[in-house]
Amino acid sequence: MLDATEAFCPPGVDAIELRAPGGRHWIFPTNNPRVRWSSFGLYPAHRRRGRAYRAMLRVWLTLGGGSYTHRIVRKRTAGWPLGELLLPDMPTLATVAVYMGNPGPDQKITIQLMDAEGGILGYAKYADRTRPRSLIANEARMLEAIPEDVGPHLVRFTPFLQGDLLVQTRLPGQTRMPRSPRLYLAHKQFLERLIQPGEAYPIREHPYVESLYSRAGARGEMLDRLVHALGDSEWPVAFMHGDLSPTNMHWWRDHYLAFDWEYGSKTGLAYVEAPHPLIEFASLIRGTNPQAAKRAISRTLSDHLLPLPYNSLAPHVASLAALNMLISWYPPREPDAYERWLTAFVETDVI
DSSP, X not given: OOOHHHHHSOTTOEEEEEEOTTSOEEEEEOSOHHHHHHHGGGSOOOSHHHHHHHHHHHHHHHTTTHXXXXXXXXXXXXXXXXXXXXXXXXXXXXXXXXXXXXXXXXXXXXXXXXXXXXXXXXXXXEEOSXXXXXXXXXXXXXXXXXXXXXXXXXXXXXXXXXXXXXXXXXXXXXXXXXXXXXXXHHHHXXXXXTBOSSOOEEGGGOHHHHHHHHHHGGGHHHHHHHHHHTTTOEEOEEEEOSOOOGGGEEEETTEEEEOOOTTOEEEEETTTTTTHHHHHIIIIXXXXXXXXXXXXXXXXXXXXXXXXXXXXXXXXXXXXXXXXHHHHHTTTSOXXXXXXXXXXXXXXXXX
16 A cells, blocks of 8 residues: 555654544644644544534644644655645645545545645645546546636646646635525526536437436436436536535635536536535435435425526436436445435435
């Protein structure tokens, strides 16, 4: 396994190593309290209990308690190849925090790039295996193509060590779930900024639907039913994020931005991601019954997120969004409780 301390960290700096079940682990530099505090931007917490735990751990490590409870590591070798590569783009780059995902063929490494006071300059992603390399290569293509006001900027995508390195700017703002008319409007406007000029396609001929069919496999019959339900509707082509979860969206100056464009597409279906944050919030965070979630999300789509004439198709758009998630993630992900939830959501009829 790649030694993240040796590969990415500057020499002569102690770092706290924090491990979690499944092999995930983080490396947080101990330069000063501001750096330690800022480094926790890499530590995820979605549920209320997780956020409380993160807050307590963040305070503990920021105040210096980590040296008593966690392993301290230091880079042994001289030189800093990552810094030498990025200093022309980020002259104040001084240190990094590192997150290594679950070991295995899909493992990626995320690096938070910071100045000496913990100011976040940007993020880098590193992968040295086939599938994650293809994902970050796709993200680089998407960052070059998407409109100016919807996501981060690509700094560089380049070979590095035994793999590829994607570097992008920091996205301002903070996570904020769209759960009010004002936020719904901003979410709708974000989706409209992704629509590309040109003619609309009948649903059966849309390049997005053609792509789904090419990947649907055993779920082809589910897709057939949805395409039939969408009838003769016509849809513009739009840039598509591919994983528009609440944790991949930032609220900034009264509008939304999105990051992590790994699953993105240049030929998506306009508005198909309108229900995506609501589906993830209902399922993964709230644990709502899929039938009840389908009814509530369909009402929200019809009332706030879909323009005429698409609002009458709200239940089918919700199903198509969930089916896209199934086709995109299963396989290679093994079936689990989330796969069963999404399947039940797709198959629920809303009256």
